[in-house]
Amino acid sequence: MNLDFQSRIVLFFSMLIVGVQLLTLVTIYWVGRENLLSQSEQNLLYAENIFKRMLTEQGEQMASETRILAADFGFRSAVSDSDQTTVNSALENLTYRIHGQRGFYVDLQGNIVADTSGRLQKQPFMFPVAINNAETQGKTVGFAMLDGEFCQLSVAPVLAPLPIGWVVILNRVDQGLVEKFKQVTANPPDISLLLQTENKINILSSSLRKPDAAFFLALLRQAPVAEDSAPKLVNIGHVAVIALARPLHTARSEQAISLVLHIDLLTALQPYLLLVYASLALMVFGLLATLCGTYYLAKNISQPVRELADASQRLLDGGFDEPLTVTRRDEWGLLAETFNQAGRIAKEIITLKEQDLLRREMVASVSHDLRTPLTSLHGYLETMQLKANQLPEAERERFLAVAVRQSEKVGRLAQELFELAKLECQATPVQLECFNLLDLVQDVIHKYSMTAKQRGLNLNAILDTHVPMVFADIAMIERVLTNLIDNALRHTSAGGEVKISISVTDSRLRVSITDTGEGIAAEYLPRLFERDSRIMRQHKPDSGGLGLQIVAKIVALHGGSVHVESSLGMGSMFSFDLAIAEINPIV
Numbered sequence: 119m120n121l122d123f124q125s126r127i128v129l130f131f132s133m134l135i136v137g138v139q140l141l142t143l144v145t146i147y148w149v150g151r152e153n154l155l156s157q158s159e160q161n162l163l164y165a166e167n168i169f170k171r172m173l174t175e176q177g178e179q180m181a182s183e184t185r186i187l188a189a190d191f192g193f194r195s196a197v198s199d200s201d202q203t204t205v206n207s208a209l210e211n212l213t214y215r216i217h218g219q220r221g222f223y224v225d226l227q228g229n230i231v232a233d234t235s236g237r238l239q240k241q242p243f244m245f246p247v248a249i250n251n252a253e254t255q256g257k258t259v260g261f262a263m264l265d266g267e268f269c270q271l272s273v274a275p276v277l278a279p280l281p282i283g284w285v286v287i288l289n290r291v292d293q294g295l296v297e298k299f300k301q302v303t304a305n306p307p308d309i310s311l312l313l314q315t316e317n318k319i320n321i322l323s324s325s326l327r328k329p330d331a332a333f334f335l336a337l338l339r340q341a342p343v344a345e346d347s348a349p350k351l352v353n354i355g356h357v358a359v360i361a362l363a364r365p366l367h368t369a370r371s372e373q374a375i376s377l378v379l380h381i382d383l384l385t386a387l388q389p390y391l392l393l394v395y396a397s398l399a400l401m402v403f404g405l406l407a408t409l410c411g412t413y414y415l416a417k418n419i420s421q422p423v424r425e426l427a428d429a430s431q432r433l434l435d436g437g438f439d440e441p442l443t444v445t446r447r448d449e450w451g452l453l454a455e456t457f458n459q460a461g462r463i464a465k466e467i468i469t470l471k472e473q474d475l476l477r478r479e480m481v482a483s484v485s486h487d488l489r490t491p492l493t494s495l496h497g498y499l500e501t502m503q504l505k506a507n508q509l510p511e512a513e514r515e516r517f518l519a520v521a522v523r524q525s526e527k528v529g530r531l532a533q534e535l536f537e538l539a540k541l542e543c544q545a546t547p548v549q550l551e552c553f554n555l556l557d558l559v560q561d562v563i564h565k566y567s568m569t570a571k572q573r574g575l576n577l578n579a580i581l582d583t584h585v586p587m588v589f590a591d592i593a594m595i596e597r598v599l600t601n602l603i604d605n606a607l608r609h610t611s612a613g614g615e616v617k618i619s620i621s622v623t624d625s626r627l628r629v630s631i632t633d634t635g636e637g638i639a640a641e642y643l644p645r646l647f648e649r650d651s652r653i654m655r656q657h658k659p660d661s662g663g664l665g666l667q668i669v670a671k672i673v674a675l676h677g678g679s680v681h682v683e684s685s686l687g688m689g690s691m692f693s694f695d696l697a698i699a700e701i702n703p704i705v
Contacts, residue, residue, distance in 0.1 A: 125416075127419060127420065128416050131415075136401075136405060143401060158383075162381065165307050166364060168303050169309060169379075170377075172295065172298070173270065176295075180218070184272045184274040187285055196208065197278075206232045206234065206236075209223060209234050209287075212285075218287045219289055220233070220234055221285070222238075223276075223284070225282075225283045228242055228246055228249060229241065245271065245370060248286070251273070252273035252274065253281070259271070261291070261368045262288070262369040268290070268291045268292075270288070272286070292323060293323050306325075307379045307380060308325045308379070308380050311377060312334055312376050321334065322375070341361040341363055342363065343364065343365050344363070344365075345364065350362075360380065360381045360383060363378045429441070441461060491525075499521055501517060502518070538664050538671065541668065555587075555595070555627065556620070559579055559629070560581075561596075575607060576616070577615075579618040580617060580619040586622070589697050591672075594675070595696070598669050598673060601666070602692050606635065606692075609690075610689070614634040616633045616634075618631055618632075622698070627698055631693070632691040634688075635689050636689075637684045637685050638690055643684065646666060647666050647670040666680075669692075
């Protein structure tokens with residue numbers, strides 16, 4: 119996948135922010151979970167103490183009431199006299215007063231003498247271990263299963279002054295005790311009382327809405343019942359709970375009753391989940407904000423880079439005239455300015471190289487141009503030197519005339535070369551001044567009027583007397599007019615016409631020189647003002663070929679341009695423009 123620079127920046131920062139936020143989210147969840155587990159373990163141990171205290175308080179109340187009855191003189195007398203009716207009545211009153219379930223009076227032989235239900239008289243007492251504990255400890259409080267119900271029992275001796283029997287009271291431990299536990303406990307865990315046989319669980323009481331024996335069976339496999347075990351995290355299917363299982367001492371060893379306290383982890387995690395959800399929402403919001411901010415930042419970073427890359431490509435393609443737009447004052451702005459400066463330097467270097475190449479080509483061309491007249495001049499002079507006494511007078515005069523013409527041509531070419539060199543290196547200062555262009559044009563026409571007449575040409579000017587003043591170098595403009603008019607006269611046959619006109623266009627003055635000469639082919643026009651143009655090479659015998667180059671350089675120094683329109687065999691029109699002094703003078 120090929121992404122651009124801006125997309126890579128957005129992707130990098132987005133992944134970085136998402137990674138940091140996910141790490142924060144996981145950290146919050148993990149720390150919250152560990153804190154919850156620790157807090158839940160403490161809550162289970164605290165809840166265990168609370169529930170056992172409730173059972174102890176209830177058992178102590180039962181034992182106290184039982185001892186009061188056992189110590190009652192009337193009750194002891196009824197027991198001594200074997201008054202079963204009085205004993206039953208006293209037991210019924212006690213069980214009613216303490217909201218008990220059953221009451222028994224057991225003799226020293228362990229047989230039931232009185233039973234408030236009237237069903238078990240004269241039968242062995244079903245919980246002999248409780249009698250033995252009461253005999254050694256003076257009283258006992260424990261748990262037992264009676265008629266399928268979970269009960270708490272209290273045993274107290276009847277003393278006269280030695281034990282003559284035992285009063286046993288049983289109180290049912292039902293759902294009410296569980297509800298009371300949940301009322302008096304802050305953040306109570308779920309509590310269940312279980313009767314456990316070999317592979318079966320009987321739920322005696324539970325705070326769960328729908329208690330399931332299979333659930334507790336699986337729970338006790340992972341968190342067995344033990345006196346000193348710590349709370350344990352167990353997983354039952356898709357449910358995770360923190361559980362604590364404790365045994366309850368019963369009056370019969372075959373009856374294994376346990377207290378199970380447990381906390382549903384998902385329910386306990388709700389406050390932390392809200393924090394996690396809030397963090398998740400903030401993460402999404404932060405991600406969107408990051409995407410927007412990163413996109414804005416990436417755009418601000420990548421756009422200058424892209425512009426710099428485009429500008430570099432343009433620079434490689436030769437587009438030196440399209441610099442970067444500097445709109446910022448920061449490091450990017452400094453880089454853009456430096457790049458533009460480097461582009462200008464590169465342009466100058468290339469320009470210097472091109473000028474140097476042009477100079478070399480011009481020197482080579484001029485050397486060739488100079489070689490022809492110098493060779494001719496040398497040949498004629500050498501001939502005259504060798505045959506001075508043998509040549510007739512007329513022949514000698516002809517040789518001298520040819521030598522003079524060739525020397526004039528060499529002088530003219532040298533002068534043009536000198537002028538062009540000074541213009542290219544800007545060694546000739548431009549002396550700007552206001553002057554009347556009409557007067558200058560008339561002076562130049564007057565200078566060439568005799569030449570035009572000798573060649574049979576009509577040289578005239580169409581001039582308006584209201585032409586405004588121009589702001590230019592009068593000597594240079596005279597040179598431009600001289601070169602163009604001389605060029606027109608030399609390339610126009612006898613009977614032709616050379617016309618000079620002046621017009622005002624776009625706040626500038628335009629001078630046009632039109633001839634009816636031989637004209638120039640269209641393919642030569644684009645490079646007419648270059649040294650190596652084909653049209654220049656064709657006319658080198660008559661001139662050095664540098665006149666039009668000098669014209670173009672002078673006009674360019676005045677902020678103008680030279681235009682040419684020509685048709686082969688129909689003549690040509692050369693025109694150039696100058697600044698009007700009153701409107702837009704060039705400084």
